[in-house]
Amino acid sequence: MKLKEAYIEVEPGIELFVQEAGSGEPLVFIPGFTFTTEVFSEQIRYFSKTHRTIVIDPRSHGRSTLTVHGNDYVTHGGDLQKVLHALKVKNATLVGWSFGCLTAWEYIRQFGTEGIKSLVFIDMPPKSLSLKQDTDWVEGPLDDLAAAYTNYLRHPKGQREFITAYASGVMVQRKLTEKELSWVVEQSLRTPYYIAANLFSSGLFADYREEASKSSETTPTLYVVAEHWAQTAIPYLEKLAPKASVKALGGHLMFWEHGEKFNKIVEGFLKGSLD
Incomplete structure (x- = not known):
């Protein structure tokens, strides 16, 4: 696998780091909240055999430029359009994970689905917060999310503690090694x-239900949701986006922990033969 790397300027002084490999119809992977191209290494290896596989570090993530402005998903949606234009990407499948789904939905809000072949959304509700937590698929209880913001994401130690707890309790279904x-x-x-x-x-206050609903009417769409909230997520999506396909697998980082199963699900979807 020959991996190409590039930096694409999306505005003066702001560059996004991009990796790509393979040829064919493009698959564009967008990592989630504070994560980087590295999480999709198994997907690059697998799908680059049959597709032009592209992974992006959003602004202020990974090797992209750190900046104090534009750290919101309205800006990220515009950044994605600039990257696709610079790379001359057409007929793409967008694959968003977690808050990376918000980038894809924002792209749809701003630019529509023309030129998008299909959509894959990995474990993210289109609206994070709701008072109807018994029936709506949400990111979590309101009090817990408020506590994460006010008690943890206010200093470096809190960020480490928050991600450590989330990685151990939500991202995977087994005990991570110390190195992992x-x-x-x-x-x-x-x-x-x-x-x-x-x-x-920015992610918690976003609402992309309209984009999620309308895009699934015209564009083949797959949701892969974590098993721990599948009982809520699946009926919610069946109502919001009835034409979309939905699969449950693993935890929040299922494409890393269960890479082979995840890749087969996406491959089946791309081939139009999803079980």
Whole structure:
């Protein structure tokens, strides 16, 4: 696998780091909150055999430029359009994970689905908060999310504690080794806590239900949701986006922990033969 790397300027002084490999119809992977291209290494290896596989570090993530402005998903959606234009990407499948889904939905809000072949959303509700927590698929209880913002994402120690707890309790279904946990936490810490807090609040207050509903009517769409909230997420999505396909697998980081199963699900979806 020959991996190409580039920096694409999305505005003066702001560059996004991009990796790509392979040829064919493009797959564009967008990592989630404070994470980087590295989480999709198994997907790059697998899908680059058959597709032009592209992974992006959003602004203030990974090797992209750290900046104190534009750390919101409205800006990230515009950044994505600029990257696709610079790389001459057409007929793409967008694959968003976690808050990376918000980037994809924001792109749809601003630019529509023309030129998008299909959509894959990994474990993210289109609206994070709701008072109807018994029936709506949300990111978590309101009090817990408020506590994460006010008690943890206000200083470096809190960011480390928050990501450590989330990685151990939500991301995977097994006990992480010390080395694995350290790698996950270090991924997040490449984004400073004060930027992470901005991204967190921007994501929690977003509402992309309309984009999620309308895009699934015209564009083949797959949701892969974590098993721990599948009983809520699946009926919610069946009502909001009835034409979309939905699969449950693993925890929040299922494409890393259960890479082979995840890749087969996405491959089946891309081929139009999803079970």
